[in-house]
Amino acid sequence: MTDLAMTDNQTAAMQNAAQALAETRRLSGKVLIDGQLRKAQAEENFEVIHPGDLSVIGQAPKCGKADVDTAVEVAHKAFVKWKTVAARDRGRMLQKAADAIEANAAMVERVLALDTGNALRTQARPETGSSIDLTRMFGGLAGELKGETIPSAHPDVLQYSTRDPVGVVAGIIPWNAPLFLFVAKVAPAIAAGNTVVVKTAEQAPFCVLFLAEIMNRELPPGVLNVISGYGEDCGKPLVEHPAVRKVTFTGSLAVGQAIASYAAPKLCPVTLELGGKNPSIVLQDADLDLAIPGIIDGMRYTRQGQACTAGTRVFVQESIYDQVVAGVTAKLADIKLGNPMDEATDMGAIISAEQFQRTLHYMEIAHNTPDARVLFGGQRPSDPELGKGYFYPPTLLDGLPLTSELCQDEIFGPVATVLPFTSFDEMIVNANDTPYGLAANLWTRDLSRAMEYVDRIEAGFVQVNQCVAPRSNVSYGGLKMSGLGKEYALDSMLNHFTCSKTVLINRGTPNPGL
Numbered sequence: 001m002t003d004l005a006m007t008d009n010q011t012a013a014m015q016n017a018a019q020a021l022a023e024t025r026r027l028s029g030k031v032l033i034d035g036q037l038r039k040a041q042a043e044e045n046f047e048v049i050h051p052g053d054l055s056v057i058g059q060a061p062k063c064g065k066a067d068v069d070t071a072v073e074v075a076h077k078a079f080v081k082w083k084t085v086a087a088r089d090r091g092r093m094l095q096k097a098a099d100a101i102e103a104n105a106a107m108v109e110r111v112l113a114l115d116t117g118n119a120l121r122t123q124a125r126p127e128t129g130s131s132i133d134l135t136r137m138f139g140g141l142a143g144e145l146k147g148e149t150i151p152s153a154h155p156d157v158l159q160y161s162t163r164d165p166v167g168v169v170a171g172i173i174p175w176n177a178p179l180f181l182f183v184a185k186v187a188p189a190i191a192a193g194n195t196v197v198v199k200t201a202e203q204a205p206f207c208v209l210f211l212a213e214i215m216n217r218e219l220p221p222g223v224l225n226v227i228s229g230y231g232e233d234c235g236k237p238l239v240e241h242p243a244v245r246k247v248t249f250t251g252s253l254a255v256g257q258a259i260a261s262y263a264a265p266k267l268c269p270v271t272l273e274l275g276g277k278n279p280s281i282v283l284q285d286a287d288l289d290l291a292i293p294g295i296i297d298g299m300r301y302t303r304q305g306q307a308c309t310a311g312t313r314v315f316v317q318e319s320i321y322d323q324v325v326a327g328v329t330a331k332l333a334d335i336k337l338g339n340p341m342d343e344a345t346d347m348g349a350i351i352s353a354e355q356f357q358r359t360l361h362y363m364e365i366a367h368n369t370p371d372a373r374v375l376f377g378g379q380r381p382s383d384p385e386l387g388k389g390y391f392y393p394p395t396l397l398d399g400l401p402l403t404s405e406l407c408q409d410e411i412f413g414p415v416a417t418v419l420p421f422t423s424f425d426e427m428i429v430n431a432n433d434t435p436y437g438l439a440a441n442l443w444t445r446d447l448s449r450a451m452e453y454v455d456r457i458e459a460g461f462v463q464v465n466q467c468v469a470p471r472s473n474v475s476y477g478g479l480k481m482s483g484l485g486k487e488y489a490l491d492s493m494l495n496h497f498t499c500s501k502t503v504l505i506n507r508g509t510p511n512p513g514l
Contacts, residue, residue: 035221051117078222091142276438
């Protein structure tokens, strides 16, 4: 790349950041309730930073019970009318909302990159596109909200079931893919006839608020509401509110367990998409032209490893171990770490000081583990510009025992471990030796082994010879401690955002006067 091209990229990056900053400043201090951006009732705000340079990009309201009550009451009032709107009409509004997002996609992706530190080209733009696609898909599926006619034991009795909205839905979303996960909760809930109150992640509230503002142009007031705040102050009263009849959450295991306990006394159903410590497995007959880039994609390095599906435990059959390690490390050198707003950047910044320190903590453990080797990365970048933010390079380790915290804990940073194996059976046992069961990936040319792996692996999202991110119309969710329920497909809308009535009508006897 020429110096002139680099200058052009840097200039464009500065323009992108300035435009996005203007939007975050406009949204600063606001919530979205009853179709309008408004000042929150909460008097306190908290600062939101851009992870790339730690600059303050705005302030978000530290909402408490008063704002929660207002948002839920507005949503409950809107539900009374929204549930009577024909399902296909609700779907058409959602599809128009998707069109509105698409028309504003360039600004949406810039605000997303500024908010999260994710690279514009490799993450913010694809996530915006996926969010549009998911919104449009659920809009099209609204007409599938139908019950069943059930054969009756008595010829004079009509027996059928309905699909009805549950009421006010509380959505609590994380910061790592905030737009897609926002849409994954909001779009099926709204299509099914529910109204929604979403609590944003405190680390990345503006991109969600901006997206919701755009969607609200096509929705009746009160159908979609967005507030911000911390878990105990805002999330807990939202989940506990008596008018909330469904809770959907993506985040950590500990918080998911707490949310389930808050919802339990009122028997409120919950959907939980929690963590993972996912295996990527390479057998000796694998096509390495597929496996090596697939492993790297699976590590989710271009999201700084901040993905529940990241394949951070790489099991490689011993006979090809050195070849795979050499291939992976060679390609890791091509990943460009840099300014998230720059089109040339592949990998941006870790979201927050807490997550950055978490990565450093696990790397300290690795550096202090006998026989552990850093195959790539492992040190903060020397570039002074990158030193201004939460940047850490893609890192690959080996020589760690399976009992190490790096092989057991979800680091949620750009750190993966590679482990050799000889026995397929032993590898399956080790791959399953985790409380999580979210995702798993295998590379092999052996169909029989692939089918055996599918049968024996304990994961809810299983792939062979690829490791793509979850997407629309692919049912996604985990086993064991990775959560409850599936998302992103028709079954999630039907199972999580509707309730059912069973109806029996006895035709009785004809009226003799007619």
